[in-house]
Amino acid sequence: MTHTVNNFNFNDIWIKISEGLEHIYHSKKMSPNEYCEIMVYNCCTHARLQRNSLGRERISTRNNRQNNLHDRENAADAELYTKLKDYLKNYLKEIREKGLALEGDSLLRFYVKNWEHYHFSSKVTNGFCHYLNRHGIRQLYDSGRRDVYEIFTMALEVWLLDFFQTFQSQVTLACLQLIDVERQSGAINTQLIPTVVQSYIELALCENSLLPNNSDQITSSRLQIYKDYFEVPFLQHTKQFYRQKATDFLRHNSTSEYFKKVQQWIDEELYRVQSYLHDSTSVPLTEILKQVFIHDQLEAIYPEAKTLLHDKKYSDFIFLFKSVNHIKHATVQLKKIFEENFCPKGIESMERISTTAIDDPKLYVETILDIHKEFFQVAQKVFDNDEYFIAFVDKACGNFINHNAVTVAVDNARKSAELLARYCDILLRKRNKIKSEIDIDIEEKFNQIMIVFNYIKDKDVFEKFYSKMLAKRLIGKLSASKDYEESMILRLKHVCGFAYASRLQKMFQDVSVSEKLLDEYRKYSTKENIVDFSVMVVSSNSWPFSALPNFIIPTELKQTFESFTKFYIQQHNERKLTWLHQHSNGELQIFYTDKKYILRVSIYQMAVLLLFNKLSSYTVEQMQDKTQIKIDFFLQVLYSLLKSKLLTCSEITDNKIDEDYNKNDIKMNYTIRINENFCSKNIRLNLNVPCKSVEQRDIENLHRTIDGDRQIIIQAAIVRIMKARQTLKSALLEQEVIQQLSKSFESIIPSIKKCIDILIEKEYIERQPNEQDTLRYLR
Template sequence: MTQGDRSLNLNDVWMKVSEGIGNIYRIQEMSPAAYMDLYSHVYNYCTNTASQGSSPKATIKPGQKPGGNNRQNIHDGANIVGGELYNKLKNYLKAYLEKICEKGLDLEGEGVLRFYTTNWEHYRFSSKVTNGFCHYLNRHWVRREYDSGRRDVYEIFTMAMEIWQLVFFQPLNRQVTLACLQLIKAERQNEVINTRLISGVIQSYVELGFTENSSVPSSSSSHQITSPTLAVYKDYFEMPFLQDTEQFYRLEAATFLVHNSVTEYLKKVAQRLDEEVHRVQSYLHPSTLAALIKKVEEVLIRDQLEAIYAEAKALLHAEKHSDLALLFKLVSRVPNATVELKKIVEEHVRQMGIDAIERASGSALNDPKLYVETILEIHTKFFKLVQDAFSSEQGFTAALDKACGKFINNNAVTAAAGNTTKSPELLARYCDALLRKGSKAVEETDLEEKFNQIMVVFNYVEDKDVFQKFYGKMLAKRLVGQLSASDDYEESMISKLKQACGFEYTSKLQRMFQDIGVSKNLIDQYRTYCEKNRLDDIVDFSVMVLSSNSWPFSAPPNFVLPIELKRTFESFTKFYTQQHNGRKLTWLHQHSKGDVQTLYTKPKYILHVSTYQMVVLLLFNKLSSWTVEQMQDETQIKVDLFLQVLCGLLKSKLITCSEINDDELDEDLKETDIKMNYNIQISDDFKRSVYFANHSVRRF
């Protein structure tokens, strides 16, 4: 075939192809047969290799697909022609778009958007159809050209997109983008807009961001879809869109805050953020969301933090949890912005705690219940605040903890006491009040909850060793005096302390319990011992043997044990030392008590008294009258302690003193009022009410 024959063949093919392309780009209906005719013309042209000296190869008839034996006759890409046809297609599309573009150069607003999107949709659809019947050209000639090093050759659809970008997009993109931004601004101002116009433009900008590599037909696929890089979209739409967004919201923020409260402003910000998310979801590319939201957050939140922090203080005072929750949600969007908010919360809680304790300080200094429950009230209140307003976020929980630690350890009560150990002392006394028999502080069903609340306060106490000291002393008194409401409650409280501070912290407390349990078994063994050895003159008594290293007791000064008790004490000492060789017993008489019976009264009475009171009363088995000096000399109790015991017995009317009249007894009799030469007699007048703390009386 000569050069003229080839040209004639190309012209014939192009005449038929261009006619078909014209119909396609005019969106005229095309039958499947007409489409296959176009496919056949391109195929036959590309497989014509006569110009290279070869014999003519098989062709396919119009409307027939390559197949059967025909496919075996197709040579490899080296014999494929197509450059002339490719260039004619390119020039046709360029001329076609130039003619259409001229009609839109003077358009603006929605007019230019309709013009652009309508022509884009038609052009894109038509280019896909054209790409389809040029499949063979794409797969063989374009592929071969690319492999040989050409980078200005694309598959037909991508080539069509490149022409659109150069001929249609470049002249019109400024006015198209501006029209989109105007519509978005109108929508932000609550106007109803045609979002399909914007989404059509966005689709066009995205698809125009093709790359060379993504535009080469794959040898293994029939059609290669382009992979957009978003470069066109980012440069020509997203960048001006974000700039426009910043300007719009900066002006809105300034204007809105002049006429509205910060709380209303925050509600507006939340609304705007939701709107922008919806905007992206509706008609922008998803990749814009992060940059858009960041920009809105910077303008509406970050740049207004000073006013927002001031509002946070007001909302805390007003206890508006829901408004604080919104404020926190928005501030959390800005990196590191919650740091200052946490400081504000911490200082507010600290000051509220200081103020609450100061209001109660007049009574709380000597009222453990009032003091601890005031603390708990503040903690409970702001614990709920952290839950409701700040979603228990770790940083705000830590702020609450810091604030509580500050006002619990340094407040009006600790200042009045002159030390920071007052808080652990009052907390220990509060525990003692709850755990004692007859406590009216709380119902039994609520006691475990009270223990949990105690641990809340305990965890904030800095001087935990001081708490341990006071708690240990009070526990010892409860156990020795058999004043505990329940061993189970005692063990529960110790278990919670152990969980908080470890085994070593509670080891002495647990040893106290062990001693009480061992003592119960020991007294049973002693009674068996007495029966076995026929010790009939032993006073019925119980004893607690306590480890000296675990109990907060010190040995009392010596005194003369009455003959009535001496035999029993000696008997038990012998029994114990036989079982525990090498151990030494030290009697803690200051913590002992017992019953004595009056044989000289009618009716008779059982007096429940301390050991020291018992020693004094038993003197009257020898003489009916003593001087104070004689009694002290006989008992050898230290003078100051002896006078305390004597004062209590006189006030209770168990003994009388001729030198002290009833009026003095009814008033506040002091130890210093009792002289050593005063005469003391036993009293048989029990008609008056007897209710003093160190003894009790019951009729017998």
């Protein structure tokens, strides 16, 4: 069809345009003038110029003539659009014929070369068709045409239908084969695959069209062509490639080595995505790799998961766990493996020290801290604070701290609380063996103690032992620092409240009051002829002490004791003064030897030794009668002096006393003499070692006190709850008591039931006549 309007001939103009297209698509040189002579603009504007002349014609005929010119304009634009499209089809047909016999790398290079040239040429063509895009194609669209796009979009559509569809399967396969070569450490042309991928993406991202909605046929799914024609085959090919490699590798290597290799494979594939493919591929690729490396190998991996935990290869275990996180049965199985095989590490550590740690608080507590530190480092760093692992590790620590090989060995669940209190005593005493290690980081040591303390269920047991040892440190002036003592008490107060630490704080107050009292006594006693004397007066309800039976105070000390008693009664007329002789000590000097030895002794040892100022020998019975020390305790005091070689007994040889001689083997008729030939390398000797019988009795009394106090605390809790509720089911009452007292100690149901029965007998509560499981408050 030929259009001729006032010297406008469409065929002549198209000849010019087609010549320009030949230059563009066949890479022929074109001067700027030749580019400007491409007459797309003339073809699109000639009819419009004709329409502008209508203003000079009669109004009555204007509308008809305008419609005719609009039709002629659209016809010219449509024909030009069609010819451009046909030209591109013919051009691609010629090229396509050249590539039909190609495959592999040759096909890939052929595709990439022609795509780059076609893409560039179409951009140039789109440039000189700017007026057609802006006006001509817009008018066609407005007139009802829905099969037109701006020229660059149309060029991509032609490539998609006439070229891409012919080669896409072979081109994709060639890319996948090239990737396999690289996976097997081969060298490849790294520019080919990204160009192919970019072509796939751009075919679906043709957003250059100015026509709204018109380009939706191509761009409605922005990456659909890439995903359908490249990503899907790539993922399927990747799955097949690695499935066999994973099985083979796991068959010949350990699980730990396998996970290292898996991580390497994953890193390589993700890097490949970053280098060649679209970023959106990384998510489905990761899932595919997890499926191949983890899910498909679970049955082979499960038995090895236990080994990973035993060998402390936690990063491999958590990699496995996170990889199957969305597979319920797999995570359940791995959690079970974790629970069964992670905690035994701590249990094994406690079993190794169970024999020695019973009497070694430092070893016991620091082993627990090492286990706790390891557990939580694993949970926080390796497991990335995963909620399940943190909760499980926390529960596991609570279990092994309160129930472990040491507590089982002594059949005493309270042992952890006792050993922790004794560890505090070691840290807070003067001249302790580890003082040099802890001076710098004492506050950190206290923080570590509180970690264990928070897990201890029997906090009341800790408080009893801690207060007992604090009392000994204060009485004996053995505290390393008052600030350290107060710092520790503040921590206990923060965790357990004021009531828990009030007695400990009261001890410090008593010490201050006692120091002032002693200063007053020294002023009072300046005129009296008494030995150098120091005393501490404390309140009986704040200190964990109980008095032993009285004994006959040596004559040399009697005046001093009577003097202070008289002074104290004058100061506090209504108070009773009870002497705690088991906590008293003093110094004696020996004058019957060449060296003037100074002996630090308990007051009981002093009473026995001072007897020899009058006579050089006594029978055991005579000594006990003169001192009136309880016989069992007396024999232990005597045994300690015999073992020190200050006293001798003809019935007991040195060899016997050096061996494990039993104090109970000492007979009442044995004769005891002062050892006038006593000799020692040291001038100052400390004989004031704790008496085992006293210590054992103190511990037994302490446990009885704990049991008695617990009964009172449980009863008080029951009364509080019943007073508030008036009536309550027994089971609910038991649960509320447990909840209220859980911070102090582990309330055992039988103990609660026993206390309920006691309160029923005391008529604080009663059982409902018709409902025996319901209790009612009476007072």
